[in-house]
Amino acid sequence: MQAYLAAVWAVVWKDLKIEGRTRQSISVMVMFSLVTIIMFNFALGTDLDAARGVATGLLWTTILLAAILGLNRSLALDRENQVFDALLIAPMPRTALYLGKVVSVTLFTLLLEAILVVLFTVFFNEPFYQLPVLLVLFLGTIGYIAVGVLITSMTIQARSREVLLPVLLLPASLPLVLPAAQAVAAYVTATGPDDPILASVRSAIFLVLAYDLLMVAVGLLTYHYVVES
Protein backbone atom coordinates (compact mmCIF):
# COMPACT_ATOMS: atom_id res chain seq x y z
CA MET A 1 0.00 0.00 0.00
CA GLN A 2 2.88 2.33 0.87
CA ALA A 3 4.52 1.64 -2.49
CA TYR A 4 1.23 2.30 -4.24
CA LEU A 5 0.75 5.64 -2.49
CA ALA A 6 4.36 6.53 -3.27
CA ALA A 7 3.64 5.93 -6.98
CA VAL A 8 0.54 8.15 -6.80
CA TRP A 9 2.56 10.84 -5.02
CA ALA A 10 5.32 10.61 -7.65
CA VAL A 11 2.82 11.56 -10.36
CA VAL A 12 1.35 14.37 -8.23
CA TRP A 13 4.84 15.66 -7.30
CA LYS A 14 5.86 15.73 -10.95
CA ASP A 15 2.69 17.59 -12.04
CA LEU A 16 3.00 20.13 -9.21
CA LYS A 17 6.67 20.72 -10.03
CA ILE A 18 5.91 21.34 -13.69
CA GLU A 19 2.92 23.56 -12.90
CA GLY A 20 4.93 25.47 -10.30
CA ARG A 21 7.54 26.18 -12.93
CA THR A 22 5.37 26.89 -15.98
CA ARG A 23 2.00 27.90 -14.42
CA GLN A 24 0.47 26.98 -17.78
CA SER A 25 -2.65 25.19 -16.54
CA ILE A 26 -3.56 27.54 -13.70
CA SER A 27 -2.89 30.75 -15.62
CA VAL A 28 -5.03 29.63 -18.56
CA MET A 29 -7.83 28.51 -16.25
CA VAL A 30 -7.78 31.76 -14.25
CA MET A 31 -7.60 33.97 -17.35
CA PHE A 32 -10.55 32.18 -18.92
CA SER A 33 -12.56 32.47 -15.71
CA LEU A 34 -11.79 36.16 -15.28
CA VAL A 35 -12.87 36.96 -18.82
CA THR A 36 -16.09 34.98 -18.36
CA ILE A 37 -16.98 36.72 -15.09
CA ILE A 38 -16.23 40.21 -16.41
CA MET A 39 -18.20 39.51 -19.60
CA PHE A 40 -21.25 38.35 -17.67
CA ASN A 41 -20.97 41.21 -15.23
CA PHE A 42 -21.12 43.68 -18.08
CA ALA A 43 -23.94 41.80 -19.77
CA LEU A 44 -26.08 41.77 -16.63
CA GLY A 45 -25.35 45.41 -15.88
CA THR A 46 -26.76 46.85 -12.65
CA ASP A 47 -29.61 44.36 -12.33
CA LEU A 48 -28.38 42.71 -9.12
CA ASP A 49 -31.36 40.35 -8.86
CA ALA A 50 -30.76 39.01 -12.36
CA ALA A 51 -27.06 38.59 -11.54
CA ARG A 52 -27.86 36.67 -8.35
CA GLY A 53 -30.27 34.45 -10.26
CA VAL A 54 -27.59 33.20 -12.61
CA ALA A 55 -24.59 33.34 -10.26
CA THR A 56 -24.57 29.69 -9.21
CA GLY A 57 -25.06 28.46 -12.77
CA LEU A 58 -22.34 30.79 -13.97
CA LEU A 59 -19.98 29.60 -11.24
CA TRP A 60 -20.39 25.97 -12.27
CA THR A 61 -20.21 26.74 -15.98
CA THR A 62 -16.96 28.63 -15.42
CA ILE A 63 -15.50 25.79 -13.36
CA LEU A 64 -16.51 23.10 -15.87
CA LEU A 65 -15.10 24.92 -18.89
CA ALA A 66 -11.94 26.12 -17.14
CA ALA A 67 -11.30 22.59 -15.86
CA ILE A 68 -11.47 21.30 -19.44
CA LEU A 69 -8.59 23.61 -20.30
CA GLY A 70 -6.67 22.32 -17.29
CA LEU A 71 -7.38 18.69 -18.14
CA ASN A 72 -6.25 19.09 -21.74
CA ARG A 73 -3.08 20.89 -20.74
CA SER A 74 -2.17 18.51 -17.95
CA LEU A 75 -2.62 15.33 -19.99
CA ALA A 76 -1.03 16.78 -23.12
CA LEU A 77 2.08 17.40 -21.04
CA ASP A 78 2.59 13.66 -20.65
CA ARG A 79 2.23 13.13 -24.40
CA GLU A 80 4.91 15.68 -25.32
CA ASN A 81 8.16 13.93 -26.21
CA GLN A 82 6.17 10.66 -25.90
CA VAL A 83 7.05 10.67 -22.21
CA PHE A 84 3.87 8.72 -21.54
CA ASP A 85 5.60 5.67 -23.06
CA ALA A 86 8.22 5.92 -20.33
CA LEU A 87 5.44 6.03 -17.73
CA LEU A 88 3.77 2.99 -19.28
CA ILE A 89 6.93 0.88 -19.18
CA ALA A 90 7.63 1.82 -15.56
CA PRO A 91 6.56 -0.97 -13.18
CA MET A 92 3.94 1.19 -11.51
CA PRO A 93 0.25 0.26 -11.43
CA ARG A 94 -1.82 1.98 -14.10
CA THR A 95 -4.33 2.95 -11.43
CA ALA A 96 -1.59 4.90 -9.61
CA LEU A 97 -1.04 6.89 -12.80
CA TYR A 98 -4.77 7.56 -12.99
CA LEU A 99 -5.17 8.52 -9.33
CA GLY A 100 -2.07 10.72 -9.44
CA LYS A 101 -3.49 12.60 -12.40
CA VAL A 102 -6.91 12.96 -10.75
CA VAL A 103 -5.30 14.35 -7.59
CA SER A 104 -3.09 16.86 -9.38
CA VAL A 105 -5.80 18.21 -11.72
CA THR A 106 -8.22 18.33 -8.77
CA LEU A 107 -5.70 20.42 -6.84
CA PHE A 108 -5.35 22.86 -9.76
CA THR A 109 -9.13 23.11 -10.06
CA LEU A 110 -9.58 23.61 -6.32
CA LEU A 111 -7.08 26.45 -6.43
CA LEU A 112 -9.08 28.01 -9.25
CA GLU A 113 -12.28 27.55 -7.23
CA ALA A 114 -10.77 29.32 -4.23
CA ILE A 115 -10.13 32.33 -6.48
CA LEU A 116 -13.58 32.06 -8.06
CA VAL A 117 -15.37 31.95 -4.70
CA VAL A 118 -13.76 35.26 -3.75
CA LEU A 119 -14.54 36.82 -7.14
CA PHE A 120 -18.14 35.61 -7.19
CA THR A 121 -18.71 36.85 -3.66
CA VAL A 122 -17.42 40.27 -4.68
CA PHE A 123 -19.02 40.53 -8.12
CA PHE A 124 -22.39 38.97 -7.30
CA ASN A 125 -22.68 39.93 -3.63
CA GLU A 126 -23.67 36.38 -2.63
CA PRO A 127 -22.18 34.35 0.27
CA PHE A 128 -20.27 31.74 -1.77
CA TYR A 129 -17.57 31.55 0.93
CA GLN A 130 -19.68 29.35 3.26
CA LEU A 131 -18.26 26.01 4.33
CA PRO A 132 -21.15 23.89 2.88
CA VAL A 133 -20.69 25.58 -0.52
CA LEU A 134 -16.97 24.88 -0.43
CA LEU A 135 -17.70 21.25 0.47
CA VAL A 136 -20.09 20.81 -2.47
CA LEU A 137 -17.54 22.42 -4.81
CA PHE A 138 -14.88 20.05 -3.47
CA LEU A 139 -17.05 16.95 -3.94
CA GLY A 140 -18.24 18.05 -7.36
CA THR A 141 -14.68 18.68 -8.49
CA ILE A 142 -13.53 15.18 -7.55
CA GLY A 143 -16.24 13.50 -9.64
CA TYR A 144 -15.80 15.85 -12.56
CA ILE A 145 -12.04 15.43 -12.70
CA ALA A 146 -12.31 11.65 -12.17
CA VAL A 147 -14.43 11.28 -15.30
CA GLY A 148 -12.49 14.08 -17.01
CA VAL A 149 -9.12 12.34 -16.71
CA LEU A 150 -10.62 9.15 -18.10
CA ILE A 151 -12.24 10.85 -21.11
CA THR A 152 -9.23 13.10 -21.75
CA SER A 153 -7.00 10.01 -21.79
CA MET A 154 -9.26 8.59 -24.53
CA THR A 155 -9.36 11.76 -26.62
CA ILE A 156 -5.86 13.14 -26.07
CA GLN A 157 -4.39 11.45 -29.14
CA ALA A 158 -7.25 12.54 -31.41
CA ARG A 159 -6.65 15.38 -33.82
CA SER A 160 -9.89 17.08 -32.74
CA ARG A 161 -9.34 16.54 -29.01
CA GLU A 162 -10.27 20.14 -28.08
CA VAL A 163 -13.72 19.54 -29.59
CA LEU A 164 -14.15 15.93 -28.51
CA LEU A 165 -13.42 16.47 -24.83
CA PRO A 166 -16.25 18.92 -24.01
CA VAL A 167 -18.66 17.06 -26.31
CA LEU A 168 -18.11 13.86 -24.32
CA LEU A 169 -17.35 15.23 -20.86
CA LEU A 170 -20.11 17.77 -20.37
CA PRO A 171 -23.02 15.35 -21.00
CA ALA A 172 -21.29 12.68 -18.92
CA SER A 173 -21.00 15.09 -16.00
CA LEU A 174 -24.64 16.26 -16.05
CA PRO A 175 -25.75 13.80 -13.33
CA LEU A 176 -23.08 15.38 -11.12
CA VAL A 177 -23.44 19.02 -12.03
CA LEU A 178 -27.22 19.28 -11.72
CA PRO A 179 -27.44 18.22 -8.05
CA ALA A 180 -24.20 20.04 -7.21
CA ALA A 181 -25.47 23.30 -8.68
CA GLN A 182 -28.81 22.78 -6.96
CA ALA A 183 -27.08 22.32 -3.61
CA VAL A 184 -24.86 25.39 -4.03
CA ALA A 185 -27.85 27.52 -5.08
CA ALA A 186 -29.80 26.33 -2.04
CA TYR A 187 -27.01 27.20 0.39
CA VAL A 188 -26.36 30.59 -1.19
CA THR A 189 -30.02 31.69 -1.26
CA ALA A 190 -31.13 30.16 2.05
CA THR A 191 -32.17 32.74 4.59
CA GLY A 192 -31.17 30.55 7.55
CA PRO A 193 -30.56 26.96 8.65
CA ASP A 194 -34.32 26.30 8.84
CA ASP A 195 -35.05 27.56 5.35
CA PRO A 196 -37.21 24.91 3.54
CA ILE A 197 -35.03 25.30 0.44
CA LEU A 198 -32.34 23.29 2.26
CA ALA A 199 -34.61 20.24 2.51
CA SER A 200 -33.55 18.90 -0.89
CA VAL A 201 -29.85 19.54 -0.34
CA ARG A 202 -29.14 16.27 1.45
CA SER A 203 -30.30 14.11 -1.44
CA ALA A 204 -28.42 16.35 -3.89
CA ILE A 205 -25.17 15.90 -1.97
CA PHE A 206 -25.82 12.17 -1.77
CA LEU A 207 -26.11 12.09 -5.57
CA VAL A 208 -22.85 14.01 -5.95
CA LEU A 209 -21.10 11.63 -3.56
CA ALA A 210 -22.51 8.58 -5.37
CA TYR A 211 -21.32 9.98 -8.71
CA ASP A 212 -17.84 10.57 -7.24
CA LEU A 213 -17.54 7.00 -5.99
CA LEU A 214 -18.92 5.54 -9.21
CA MET A 215 -16.63 7.54 -11.48
CA VAL A 216 -13.49 6.94 -9.43
CA ALA A 217 -14.32 3.21 -9.46
CA VAL A 218 -14.96 3.26 -13.23
CA GLY A 219 -11.69 5.11 -13.73
CA LEU A 220 -9.70 2.65 -11.64
CA LEU A 221 -11.25 -0.32 -13.42
CA THR A 222 -10.98 0.94 -16.98
CA TYR A 223 -7.92 3.22 -17.13
CA HIS A 224 -5.73 0.22 -17.84
CA TYR A 225 -7.67 -0.48 -21.05
CA VAL A 226 -7.83 3.17 -22.05
CA VAL A 227 -4.06 3.75 -21.97
CA GLU A 228 -3.10 0.41 -23.47
CA SER A 229 -5.52 0.39 -26.37
Next chain:
Amino acid sequence: MIRLDGITKQYGLNPVLRGVDLQVKQGEFVTLVGPNGAGKSTLLRIVATLLRPTAGTVAVGGWKLPQQAENVRAHIGLVSHQPLLYRDLTAAENLAFFARAYRLENAQERVAAALQKVGLFARQRDPVGTFSRGMVQRLTIARATLHEPDVLLLDEPYTGLDQEATRLLDNLLLDEAQLGRTILMITHDLGHGLSLADRLVILWRGRIAREVKRAEITPAAVYDLYAEVTTR
Protein backbone atom coordinates in the same frame (compact mmCIF):
# COMPACT_ATOMS: atom_id res chain seq x y z
CA MET B 1 16.77 -13.21 -22.53
CA ILE B 2 14.30 -12.13 -25.25
CA ARG B 3 12.28 -14.79 -27.02
CA LEU B 4 9.68 -14.10 -29.69
CA ASP B 5 7.75 -17.00 -31.22
CA GLY B 6 5.45 -16.55 -34.19
CA ILE B 7 4.74 -12.88 -33.50
CA THR B 8 2.05 -11.46 -35.71
CA LYS B 9 0.68 -7.94 -35.44
CA GLN B 10 -2.19 -6.70 -37.49
CA TYR B 11 -3.77 -3.23 -37.59
CA GLY B 12 -7.24 -3.87 -38.96
CA LEU B 13 -6.62 -5.93 -42.09
CA ASN B 14 -3.08 -4.65 -42.48
CA PRO B 15 -0.46 -7.12 -41.22
CA VAL B 16 2.68 -5.40 -39.90
CA LEU B 17 4.43 -8.46 -38.48
CA ARG B 18 3.93 -11.91 -40.00
CA GLY B 19 5.21 -14.63 -37.74
CA VAL B 20 8.48 -13.29 -36.37
CA ASP B 21 10.72 -15.71 -34.45
CA LEU B 22 13.66 -14.09 -32.70
CA GLN B 23 15.89 -14.95 -29.78
CA VAL B 24 18.37 -12.59 -28.15
CA LYS B 25 20.73 -14.19 -25.66
CA GLN B 26 21.71 -12.61 -22.36
CA GLY B 27 24.42 -9.99 -22.90
CA GLU B 28 23.99 -10.04 -26.68
CA PHE B 29 23.80 -6.81 -28.72
CA VAL B 30 21.44 -7.23 -31.66
CA THR B 31 20.76 -4.57 -34.26
CA LEU B 32 17.48 -4.72 -36.13
CA VAL B 33 17.42 -3.04 -39.54
CA GLY B 34 14.90 -2.77 -42.32
CA PRO B 35 13.15 -0.22 -44.52
CA ASN B 36 10.38 2.04 -43.22
CA GLY B 37 7.22 0.04 -42.59
CA ALA B 38 9.07 -3.26 -42.13
CA GLY B 39 7.69 -3.54 -38.58
CA LYS B 40 10.83 -2.75 -36.56
CA SER B 41 9.27 -0.24 -34.16
CA THR B 42 6.17 -2.39 -33.77
CA LEU B 43 8.37 -5.33 -32.80
CA LEU B 44 10.29 -3.23 -30.29
CA ARG B 45 7.08 -1.83 -28.77
CA ILE B 46 5.79 -5.37 -28.31
CA VAL B 47 8.95 -6.33 -26.39
CA ALA B 48 8.64 -3.08 -24.40
CA THR B 49 5.10 -4.12 -23.28
CA LEU B 50 3.61 -1.10 -25.07
CA LEU B 51 1.78 -3.19 -27.66
CA ARG B 52 0.20 -6.61 -27.61
CA PRO B 53 0.79 -8.97 -30.53
CA THR B 54 -2.18 -10.27 -32.48
CA ALA B 55 -0.72 -13.77 -32.23
CA GLY B 56 2.43 -15.42 -30.94
CA THR B 57 4.25 -15.46 -27.62
CA VAL B 58 6.79 -13.10 -26.09
CA ALA B 59 9.03 -13.77 -23.10
CA VAL B 60 11.61 -11.42 -21.62
CA GLY B 61 13.94 -12.73 -18.93
CA GLY B 62 11.73 -15.80 -18.62
CA TRP B 63 8.62 -13.72 -17.90
CA LYS B 64 5.75 -14.08 -20.32
CA LEU B 65 3.85 -11.18 -21.81
CA PRO B 66 1.29 -9.87 -21.18
CA GLN B 67 0.69 -11.99 -18.05
CA GLN B 68 3.88 -10.93 -16.28
CA ALA B 69 4.24 -7.49 -17.80
CA GLU B 70 5.02 -5.76 -14.52
CA ASN B 71 8.01 -8.06 -13.91
CA VAL B 72 9.23 -7.44 -17.45
CA ARG B 73 8.86 -3.66 -17.04
CA ALA B 74 11.12 -3.68 -14.00
CA HIS B 75 13.88 -5.23 -16.12
CA ILE B 76 13.75 -3.25 -19.36
CA GLY B 77 14.87 0.24 -20.33
CA LEU B 78 13.68 2.06 -23.43
CA VAL B 79 15.53 4.68 -25.44
CA SER B 80 13.68 6.16 -28.36
CA HIS B 81 14.38 8.92 -30.88
CA GLN B 82 11.92 10.86 -28.71
CA PRO B 83 13.52 11.73 -25.36
CA LEU B 84 10.67 10.48 -23.13
CA LEU B 85 11.59 13.26 -20.69
CA TYR B 86 9.73 16.28 -19.32
CA ARG B 87 11.25 19.36 -20.88
CA ASP B 88 10.04 21.61 -18.03
CA LEU B 89 11.74 19.54 -15.33
CA THR B 90 15.46 19.74 -14.71
CA ALA B 91 17.74 16.79 -15.51
CA ALA B 92 17.87 15.81 -11.82
CA GLU B 93 14.10 16.19 -11.37
CA ASN B 94 13.39 13.99 -14.39
CA LEU B 95 15.62 11.23 -13.04
CA ALA B 96 14.24 11.68 -9.51
CA PHE B 97 10.72 11.22 -10.86
CA PHE B 98 11.62 8.02 -12.69
CA ALA B 99 13.52 6.77 -9.64
CA ARG B 100 10.26 7.11 -7.71
CA ALA B 101 8.29 5.45 -10.50
CA TYR B 102 10.72 2.49 -10.34
CA ARG B 103 10.64 2.51 -6.51
CA LEU B 104 14.43 2.69 -6.34
CA GLU B 105 16.22 2.81 -3.04
CA ASN B 106 18.98 5.40 -2.52
CA ALA B 107 17.35 7.42 -5.28
CA GLN B 108 19.45 10.56 -4.74
CA GLU B 109 22.73 8.68 -4.99
CA ARG B 110 21.57 6.81 -8.06
CA VAL B 111 20.45 9.99 -9.78
CA ALA B 112 23.79 11.66 -9.03
CA ALA B 113 25.71 8.60 -10.28
CA ALA B 114 23.60 8.41 -13.46
CA LEU B 115 24.22 12.10 -14.18
CA GLN B 116 27.96 11.62 -13.62
CA LYS B 117 27.95 8.64 -15.98
CA VAL B 118 26.49 10.62 -18.88
CA GLY B 119 28.51 13.77 -18.12
CA LEU B 120 25.56 15.95 -17.13
CA PHE B 121 26.17 16.36 -13.41
CA ALA B 122 27.12 20.01 -13.82
CA ARG B 123 23.86 20.67 -15.70
CA GLN B 124 21.61 18.78 -13.27
CA ARG B 125 19.66 21.91 -12.26
CA ASP B 126 18.94 23.02 -15.84
CA PRO B 127 15.57 22.28 -17.45
CA VAL B 128 15.75 19.63 -20.18
CA GLY B 129 14.17 22.14 -22.58
CA THR B 130 17.46 24.06 -22.59
CA PHE B 131 19.56 21.01 -23.56
CA SER B 132 21.02 20.24 -26.99
CA ARG B 133 19.82 17.13 -28.81
CA GLY B 134 22.96 15.23 -27.85
CA MET B 135 22.62 16.13 -24.17
CA VAL B 136 18.97 15.11 -24.18
CA GLN B 137 19.88 11.74 -25.66
CA ARG B 138 22.59 11.19 -23.04
CA LEU B 139 20.06 12.02 -20.33
CA THR B 140 17.67 9.59 -22.00
CA ILE B 141 20.28 6.84 -21.61
CA ALA B 142 20.63 7.83 -17.93
CA ARG B 143 16.85 7.57 -17.50
CA ALA B 144 16.63 4.23 -19.27
CA THR B 145 19.46 2.68 -17.23
CA LEU B 146 18.68 4.30 -13.87
CA HIS B 147 17.12 1.06 -12.57
CA GLU B 148 19.94 -1.04 -14.07
CA PRO B 149 17.76 -3.02 -16.45
CA ASP B 150 18.84 -6.36 -17.89
CA VAL B 151 17.46 -5.42 -21.30
CA LEU B 152 17.95 -2.15 -23.14
CA LEU B 153 15.66 -1.40 -26.09
CA LEU B 154 16.79 1.32 -28.47
CA ASP B 155 14.55 2.76 -31.19
CA GLU B 156 16.68 4.80 -33.59
CA PRO B 157 18.63 6.50 -30.80
CA TYR B 158 20.99 8.28 -33.21
CA THR B 159 18.30 10.33 -34.97
CA GLY B 160 19.33 13.99 -35.13
CA LEU B 161 22.72 13.57 -33.45
CA ASP B 162 25.89 15.20 -34.76
CA GLN B 163 29.20 13.31 -34.98
CA GLU B 164 30.40 14.25 -31.53
CA ALA B 165 27.09 13.32 -29.91
CA THR B 166 27.07 10.06 -31.91
CA ARG B 167 30.53 9.19 -30.62
CA LEU B 168 29.50 9.91 -27.02
CA LEU B 169 26.37 7.79 -27.42
CA ASP B 170 28.44 4.96 -28.95
CA ASN B 171 30.69 4.97 -25.89
CA LEU B 172 27.72 4.96 -23.54
CA LEU B 173 26.08 2.04 -25.35
CA LEU B 174 29.29 0.04 -25.47
CA ASP B 175 29.71 0.65 -21.72
CA GLU B 176 26.19 -0.66 -21.18
CA ALA B 177 26.95 -3.71 -23.32
CA GLN B 178 30.12 -4.31 -21.28
CA LEU B 179 27.97 -4.40 -18.15
CA GLY B 180 26.27 -7.45 -19.62
CA ARG B 181 23.02 -5.84 -20.64
CA THR B 182 21.08 -7.42 -23.47
CA ILE B 183 20.59 -4.77 -26.15
CA LEU B 184 18.11 -4.73 -29.02
CA MET B 185 18.57 -1.67 -31.23
CA ILE B 186 16.73 -0.40 -34.27
CA THR B 187 18.64 1.78 -36.70
CA HIS B 188 18.69 2.80 -40.35
CA ASP B 189 22.46 3.13 -40.32
CA LEU B 190 23.65 -0.33 -41.40
CA GLY B 191 27.39 0.19 -40.96
CA HIS B 192 27.00 1.85 -37.61
CA GLY B 193 24.52 -0.76 -36.44
CA LEU B 194 26.85 -3.58 -37.44
CA SER B 195 29.89 -1.96 -35.83
CA LEU B 196 28.23 -1.98 -32.40
CA ALA B 197 26.30 -5.24 -32.53
CA ASP B 198 27.10 -8.92 -32.16
CA ARG B 199 24.40 -9.76 -34.68
CA LEU B 200 22.46 -7.92 -37.38
CA VAL B 201 18.87 -8.90 -38.17
CA ILE B 202 17.14 -7.66 -41.33
CA LEU B 203 13.37 -7.28 -41.08
CA TRP B 204 11.55 -7.10 -44.40
CA ARG B 205 7.79 -6.93 -44.91
CA GLY B 206 7.06 -8.10 -41.38
CA ARG B 207 9.36 -11.12 -41.48
CA ILE B 208 12.95 -11.76 -40.53
CA ALA B 209 14.62 -11.99 -43.91
CA ARG B 210 18.23 -12.56 -42.82
CA GLU B 211 20.42 -12.75 -39.73
CA VAL B 212 24.17 -12.33 -39.79
CA LYS B 213 26.86 -12.25 -37.12
CA ARG B 214 29.30 -9.35 -37.16
CA ALA B 215 32.25 -11.73 -37.48
CA GLU B 216 30.74 -13.26 -40.61
CA ILE B 217 30.46 -10.12 -42.73
CA THR B 218 32.45 -7.02 -43.58
CA PRO B 219 30.91 -3.55 -43.17
CA ALA B 220 31.02 -3.07 -46.94
CA ALA B 221 29.29 -6.38 -47.66
CA VAL B 222 26.42 -5.63 -45.32
CA TYR B 223 25.08 -2.96 -47.70
CA ASP B 224 25.02 -5.46 -50.58
CA LEU B 225 23.30 -8.04 -48.41
CA TYR B 226 20.70 -5.47 -47.31
CA ALA B 227 20.05 -4.39 -50.89
CA GLU B 228 19.74 -8.01 -52.03
CA VAL B 229 17.28 -8.87 -49.26
CA THR B 230 15.09 -5.77 -49.54
CA THR B 231 14.74 -5.75 -53.33
CA ARG B 232 13.55 -9.33 -53.66
